[in-house]
Amino acid sequence: MRVLISAGNTVVPIDPLRCIGTVFRGRTGANIALEAHRRGHSVHLLTSAPDVLRPSDVPRDRWVTEQYRTFDELHNAMARTLTNNETDAFIHSAAVSDYRIAGAYTPASGVPFHPESQPQGNDSGLTCVPTDAPEVWLRLVPTPKLVNLVRTPWGFSGVLVKFKLEVGADEQQLLETAEASRVQSRADLVVANTLSGLTFVGPVRGAYRRLRSRRELATRLLDAVEGLAAERAGGAS
Numbered sequence: 006m007r008v009l010i011s012a013g014n015t016v017v018p019i020d021p022l023r024c025i026g027t028v029f030r031g032r033t034g035a036n037i038a039l040e041a042h043r044r045g046h047s048v049h050l051l052t053s054a055p056d057v058l059r060p061s062d063v064p065r066d067r068w069v070t071e072q073y074r075t076f077d078e079l080h081n082a083m084a085r086t087l088t089n090n091e092t093d094a095f096i097h098s099a100a101v102s103d104y105r106i107a108g109a110y111t112p113a114s115g116v117p118f119h120p121e122s123q124p125q126g127n128d129s130g131l132t133c134v135p136t137d138a139p140e141v142w143l144r145l146v147p148t149p150k151l152v153n154l155v156r157t158p159w160g161f162s163g164v165l166v167k168f169k170l171e172v173g174a175d176e177q178q179l180l181e182t183a184e185a186s187r188v189q190s191r192a193d194l195v196v197a198n199t200l201s202g203l204t205f206v207g208p209v210r211g212a213y214r215r216l217r218s219r220r221e222l223a224t225r226l227l228d229a230v231e232g233l234a235a236e237r238a239g240g241a242s
Contacts, residue, residue, distance in 0.1 A: 006041075006046045006047070006093040006094055006230075006231070006234055007046070007047045007049070007091060007092050007093045007094075008038075008041045008046045008047065008048050008049070008092070008093065008094045008095075008096065008230075009049045009051065009086055009087070009092045009094070009095045009096070010034050010037055010038045010041070010048065010049070010050050010051065010095075010096045010098065011034060011051045011052075011079065011083065011095075011096070011097050011098060011099035012031030012032075012033070012034020012035055012037075012038070012050060012051065012052040012053070012054075012098050012099055013029065013030060013031030013034065013052045013053030013054045013057075013073075013099055013100070014026050014027040014028070014029045014030070014031070014053050014054075014099065014100040014101075014102075015027075015053065015073070015074075015075060015076040015078075015079050015099065015100070015101050015102045016053075016074060016075055016076070016102065017075065017076050017102045017104070017105040017106055017148070018075065018106065019106050019109055019134065019143065020109065020133045020134050021133060022133055023133075023134070024075075025102070025104075025106070025143075026102060027100040027102065029100040030053075030054045030057055031052050031053060031054045031057055031098070031099070032057050033098055033219070033222065034050070034052065034096070034098040034099065035050065035052065035057050035058050036222075036223050037096055037098065037222070037223045037226060037227065038050045039058070039062065039064075039223075040223035040224060040227055041223075041227055042064050042067060042068055044227060044231075045067075046067070047067040047068075048064075048067060048068050048069070049069045049071065049086065049092070050068070050069065050070050050071070051071050051073060051079065051082050051083070051086075051099070052070065052071075052072060052073070052099075053072065053073055053074055053079075053099070055070050055072050076101065076102045076105060076148055079099060079101065079151065080149075080151055083151060083154075083155070083159075084154070084159055087155060087159045087160075087161040088159050088160060088161075092161065092163055093163045093164065093234060094163050094164040094165075094166070094230050094234060095155065095161060095163060095164070095165050095166065096166040096226070096230070097151070097152050097155070097165070097166060097167055097168065098166075098168045098196070100170075101148070101150075101151055101152075102148055103147060103148060104145035104146060104147055104148060105145070105146060105147075105148050106143055106144070106145065107144040107145065107146040108143070108144040109134045109141060109142070109143055109144075110141070110142040110143075110144065111134075111135060111138040111139075111140065111141055111142070112139075112140055112142065150190070152165075152167050152190045152192065153189065153190050155190070155191075155192075156190075156191045163234075164193050164194070164230050164233050164234055164237075165190070165191070165192045165193050165194075166192060166193065166194045166195070166196065166226065166230060167186065167187060167190050167192040167194070167195045167196070168195070168196045168198070169182065169183045169186045169187075169195050169196070169197050169198070170198055170199070170200070171183075171197070171198075171199055172199065172200055173199075174199055176203065179197050179198075179199060179203060179205070180197060180205060180213055182197075183195045183197030183205070183207075183213070184208075184213075193233055194206065194207065194208070194209075194226070194229055194230065194233070195207065196222065196226060197213065198219075202218075202219065203215075204216045204219055204222060206222070206225050206226050206229060207229075209229045209232075
């Protein structure tokens with residue numbers, strides 16, 4: 006198979022010197038990529054942190070590493086790659102920014118935060134915010150959910166894997182949220198996990214399978230992806 010894997014995190018610029026992002030480095034996605042290559046698949050790894058892999062660990066054949074940094078760079082790389090009909094499975098493990106900067110503001114005296122009132126500041130996010138202001142307000146607006154673009158408008162018809170992280174959820178809440186999220190994105194599989202280490206992969210044969218440890222994730226997930234791909238290939242013959 007030709008497997009595309011996103012890993013790492015995106016950042017969104019505040020100004021030319023500053024940005025906001027998430028803390029994830031992409032080790033999970035990198036490990037999945039290495040396991041996919043070990044199984045004989047061709048791997049295209051989109052990552053914000055290629056340095057999580059030692060140079061000696063990076064394969065020399067059937068492997069492409071493409072680095073991104075910002076939300077827009079990941080968006081463009083995914084759109085370009087998934088619309089060229091050269092990918093059989095996409096494993097989307099990247100931690101994508103939920104918000105982007107719509108303006109940076111410093112308050113005028115006595116003025117509450119209303120972006121439409123245009124307090125001192127800028128809407129472009131391109132000018133450096135002052136370093137001596139008593140306060141700086143950032144206006145955040147939602148980013149598109151990239152995984153929700155994979156089927157439509159990008160037209161990807163291969164195996165799609167989504168990751169869903171929940172904080173403070175118990176097992177039932179995690180699985181209910183993960184399944185609803187999977188359906189919304191029209192994904193085939195979802196990796197549902199929590200910061201405390203609770204991890205499930207599914208649905209596999211109609212059920213979510215709990216992993217004993219995250220070390221199992223790459224092998225169990227790729228078993229499921231390969232199984233789905235084989236079923237579809239058999240049905241098409």
